[in-house]
Amino acid sequence: MTYDAAIVDLRTYTIRLRGMAEFLDVFDRLAMPVQLKYLGRPLGMFTSAVGPLNQVVHLWGFDDMGQFEARHAARDRDPDWPAYLQASAHLITAQENRLIRRVALPSLGGR
Secondary structure (H helix, E strand, O other), X not given: OOOOOOEEEEEEEEEOOOOHHHHHHHXXXXXXXXXXXXXXXXXXXXXXXXXXXXXXXXXXXXXXXXXXXXXXXXXXXXXXXXXXXXXXXXXXXXXXXXXXXXXXXXXXXXX
């Protein structure tokens, strides 16, 4: 995944009150090894500071929808993935996923 990704998977998870530290630990230990194997490095990971609180936002870049679907399907088949889903289920109260596309602006070099 590169910063020139044509498609970005923007994921926002709302975490239960006072559960952020536990979620980040679970995500780092159980989700990231699997995610890195199939999705590559995220474009960024953030927590909310103003506005809706207790949210984790992460962005993953893909060349096209085919790559997005293939990599997520491979991740979902990994035998280690269910451990993360089980360990995080009580921590995530809402999830929102958006697929956004890059806009080629001349001021950004058409990228």
